[in-house]
Amino acid sequence: MDAGYPLKRIAVYMRVSTVEQKRRETIITQRAAAEKYIAANDLAVYGYYADDGVSGTLALEQRPDGARLLRDARDGKFSAVLIYKLNRLGRNTRHIQNAIYALEEMGVRVISINEHFDTRTAMGRAMVGFLGTLGELERDMTVEHSTEATNRLARDGV
Numbered sequence: 001m002d003a004g005y006p007l008k009r010i011a012v013y014m015r016v017s018t019v020e021q022k023r024r025e026t027i028i029t030q031r032a033a034a035e036k037y038i039a040a041n042d043l044a045v046y047g048y049y050a051d052d053g054v055s056g057t058l059a060l061e062q063r064p065d066g067a068r069l070l071r072d073a074r075d076g077k078f079s080a081v082l083i084y085k086l087n088r089l090g091r092n093t094r095h096i097q098n099a100i101y102a103l104e105e106m107g108v109r110v111i112s113i114n115e116h117f118d119t120r121t122a123m124g125r126a127m128v129g130f131l132g133t134l135g136e137l138e139r140d141m142t143v144e145h146s147t148e149a150t151n152r153l154a155r156d157g158v
Helices: 018-020 026-038 064-074 092-106 122-155
Strands: 009-016 042-053 078-081 108-113
Touching: 009 064, 018 078, 026 042, 026 078, 064 092, 078 092, 092 108, 092 122
Parallel strands: 009 042, 009 078, 078 108
Antiparallel strands: none
16 A cells, blocks of 8 residues: 555454443454455455454453464564454553554554554554543443442342
8 A cells, every 4th residue: 555564465353352242343343344444455364363252451462363463463474454443452552552563563554444543653643542542431431330330239239
């Protein structure tokens, strides 16, 4: 696509946790969106990596297919990673930024199907930080609401 990051073969990374599955962003949904993007952009796929039922609070290298993705990136098997949304890489800003940094250090570009950012620009890096913070806020609010509901049920004797 551009000289800075020539796209030859890409990897597709997908992740859902139990909470995310309830929101219908399943592995199947993510893969279907990826296949549509791949076809529209005439890309070749190296492989699919799916951490199904794995929390985004774990760093990418701590997830089974996340670790495999990083090993294959280190071996130069693809030039980009396609994700459904940035929060598939992690549910806190630090994990997202660490994952992107690690991949880019290996010459691997991160592409989001649903968000547009270019981490080679100041605005793109800021957008990643902003989106990561929003994802973290969403996760934290879900935890707070769940805790409040559990405490309310316990107080009510249910």
